[in-house]
Amino acid sequence: MNDQAKNLRQMLEMASDTNIDTKVLAVVSGKGGVGKSNFSLNFAIDLMKVGKKVLLFDLDIGMANVDILMGVSPQFTILDMIERDLSILEIIEEGPEQLSFIAGGTGFSSLFQLNPRKLSRFLQQLELLNGKYDYIIFDMGAGISKDSLHFILAANEVIVVTTPEPTSITDAYALIKYIHLKDQDIPIAILVNQVDSPAEGKKTFENLKLVSSQFLQKDITLLGIIPFDMIVLKAVKAQVPFLLYSPSSKPSQSLKELIPRYLGVAGNELKVRSYTTFFSKIKQYLTEKRW
Numbered sequence: 463m464n465d466q467a468k469n470l471r472q473m474l475e476m477a478s479d480t481n482i483d484t485k486v487l488a489v490v491s492g493k494g495g496v497g498k499s500n501f502s503l504n505f506a507i508d509l510m511k512v513g514k515k516v517l518l519f520d521l522d523i524g525m526a527n528v529d530i531l532m533g534v535s536p537q538f539t540i541l542d543m544i545e546r547d548l549s550i551l552e553i554i555e556e557g558p559e560q561l562s563f564i565a566g567g568t569g570f571s572s573l574f575q576l577n578p579r580k581l582s583r584f585l586q587q588l589e590l591l592n593g594k595y596d597y598i599i600f601d602m603g604a605g606i607s608k609d610s611l612h613f614i615l616a617a618n619e620v621i622v623v624t625t626p627e628p629t630s631i632t633d634a635y636a637l638i639k640y641i642h643l644k645d646q647d648i649p650i651a652i653l654v655n656q657v658d659s660p661a662e663g664k665k666t667f668e669n670l671k672l673v674s675s676q677f678l679q680k681d682i683t684l685l686g687i688i689p690f691d692m693i694v695l696k697a698v699k700a701q702v703p704f705l706l707y708s709p710s711s712k713p714s715q716s717l718k719e720l721i722p723r724y725l726g727v728a729g730n731e732l733k734v735r736s737y738t739t740f741f742s743k744i745k746q747y748l749t750e751k752r753w
Contacts, residue, residue: 484737488617492633494604498623502601514596518563522603526566533701541567550587612747651685663687686720
């Protein structure tokens with residue numbers, strides 16, 4: 463009973479803390495292997511380093527790996543919250559640099575399989591995050607599924623991670639097109655990863671920008687360009703975020719440079735699409751169970 467009372471007090475305190483304008487970012491990719499989860503993790507840590515409160519939420523349903531990248535064995539996952547009726551407070555774990563994160567459940571296939579009671583409770587728990595963090599970053603699975611589409615469309619902003627490889631660019635454009643057809647107003651930013659040179663990164667973005675403008679009348683923005691470096695692979699093997707593994711490396715420096723630019727551009731734009739807007743949309747999508 464004492465634990466239940468403690469959790470209830472924490473939930474009430476969390477629900478009443480709405481001073482922060484919580485923004486929801488969905489990090490996506492058209493295909494796997496482009497470094498999406500690695501970027502999400504290091505981006506979250508770098509945002510924390512400039513004083514932002516961040517929650518990294520692994521929503522790569524069935525293929526979650528953010529915990530592996532940071533070398534942490536989570537005690538709980540989103541699956542435990544749903545199946546064991548834990549509060550969302552109980553499943554928020556601590557990673558490197560005291561990063562708050564929620565691990566994905568590898569045995570969890572779809573939100574659409576939830577019965578009405580579990581779905582209602584899932585939404586109730588999500589609502590408690592309002593005002594707790596400056597940024598909630600959803601690391602989505604590669605491509606689009608029924609579940610991920612709803613979280614992507616409900617987000618305040620979408621970050622598409624791609625590489626200069628032709629197949630990656632093609633898949634990134636297909637993803638942009640699909641999202642745009644569902645919501646023409648949602649902001650989309652591009653992160654070009656694993657480039658051999660800044661020029662290659664700029665060319666990749668300009669190509670995406672041109673086709674998006676010409677065929678979709680969609681204006682996309684460049685979030686940043688991160689170079690290829692073997693230090694990232696070494697950091698992955700060591701299960702340490704590359705930002706912490708080698709702070710002076712070119713990928714780390716590139717990430718640090720994009721943070722102030724991102725905060726300067728995104729600061730005012732996202733206030734009109736707050737967590738309340740996100741929650742209203744995700745509740746509508748999931749309760750109506752529409753595709």
